[in-house]
Amino acid sequence: MRTYIGGQEAVSVDEFIELALGTPLELWLGVEGESEEERAARLDAARDILAENPDLPDDVSRVAAQVIEANAPELFNVVPLTKRPAGRRPARKGAAA
Numbered sequence: 286m287r288t289y290i291g292g293q294e295a296v297s298v299d300e301f302i303e304l305a306l307g308t309p310l311e312l313w314l315g316v317e318g319e320s321e322e323e324r325a326a327r328l329d330a331a332r333d334i335l336a337e338n339p340d341l342p343d344d345v346s347r348v349a350a351q352v353i354e355a356n357a358p359e360l361f362n363v364v365p366l367t368k369r370p371a372g373r374r375p376a377r378k379g380a381a382a
Contacts, residue, residue, distance in 0.1 A: 305348060306341075308334060 295301035302310050312331055315324060335341060 306345060 293304055295304050299310055306313075312327060312334075315327060319327070
């Protein structure tokens with residue numbers, strides 16, 4: 286199955302995120318080993334992008350929530366918890382009765 290965003294094919298998860306955000310993921314998360322100067326420049330660019338598009342955080346949150354909702358079991362290996370009947374708790378190992 287192929288995924289296209291804005292006419293471009295996303296061939297990896299990182300590419301999908303970059304196309305969906307319109308910016309490289311590293312802009313928001315940084316990269317290992319970046320200098321203080323590189324970090325400051327990256328954060329300045331991020332602030333400029335947010336100033337031009339103040340709805341971006343809400344849009345990203347909405348998309349993330351939709352992806353989680355649609356794919357939670359596959360993404361997070363979610364297993365529903367079973368309910369124990371009301372009443373006494375099971376005895377702990379080594380606990381006196």
